[in-house]
Amino acid sequence: MESTFSGTIGVFDSGVGGLSVLQHIRAALPDAHLIYVADSAFVPYGDKSPAYIESRSSIISRFLIEQGAAAIVIACNTATAAAAAGLRRRYALPIIGMEPAVKPAVAASKRGVVGVLATTGTLESARFAALLEKYAGNVKIVTQSCPRLVEVVERGDLQGAEARQLVARYTTPLLKSGADTIILGCTHYPFLAPLIREVVGAQVQLIDTGKAVARELKRRIDLELPTLPPPPVDPEALPVLPTGTERFYSSGDPVQAERIMSKLWGRAVEVRSLA
Structure with a gap:
């Protein structure tokens, strides 16, 4: 059933990668x-x-x-691992995080070998270790840290020589291990999915969690928002925001962000500076 929620949802990431999640949120919550x-002034989070x-x-x-914002989505696996628990203790509103899709990837693998592309911060987190313990079972999980993939997406380089070289470098160990399913464990990576498919072949399944996160956000909104107190702000100080629209901010160079975010979002956007 299509949602009629017309409130404000806040979404953030270390950079532009979370736009891959925002696309699914827009589809799930059109109003x-x-x-x-x-x-982006502090990207990447993976080495912080x-x-x-x-x-x-x-x-x-x-x-x-x-x-x-009536709900917040942490559209970043690394930030979810580091900050979600603390934010949920601090704020009484729905806070939805990301996590590598170990469970669906394990179910999808026919050979019993799953590869994971992710940042170092995600792979070293207790949250990821708990996911493996809970869902991996007898499936072999092969992990690969990808320290430079975030940077190429931040530059909007989705098909260039450097991006192709990095994708080949990072996926080769997974393929040599027999992986038939690869988890895209960072929200930047879905923007590289067409290139990754070219490199690894159509027989390898790519798994990301953006759509599942949007579904969970909608479920939590439908379940919780009618009973939650209003945000702790002065309503008179809030801007009047049209429904079904987006507002973009960057802590980095807004001109650079505007160029890249317009490319990834699929249409021209205005990017405001986050002081």
């Missing part, structure tokens, strides 16, 4: 006003400490709540 924050990521996530979440 919602979406505010997206790309923390958990404490640093938690601090940035707290600052951005506070900003989104001040803008009237």
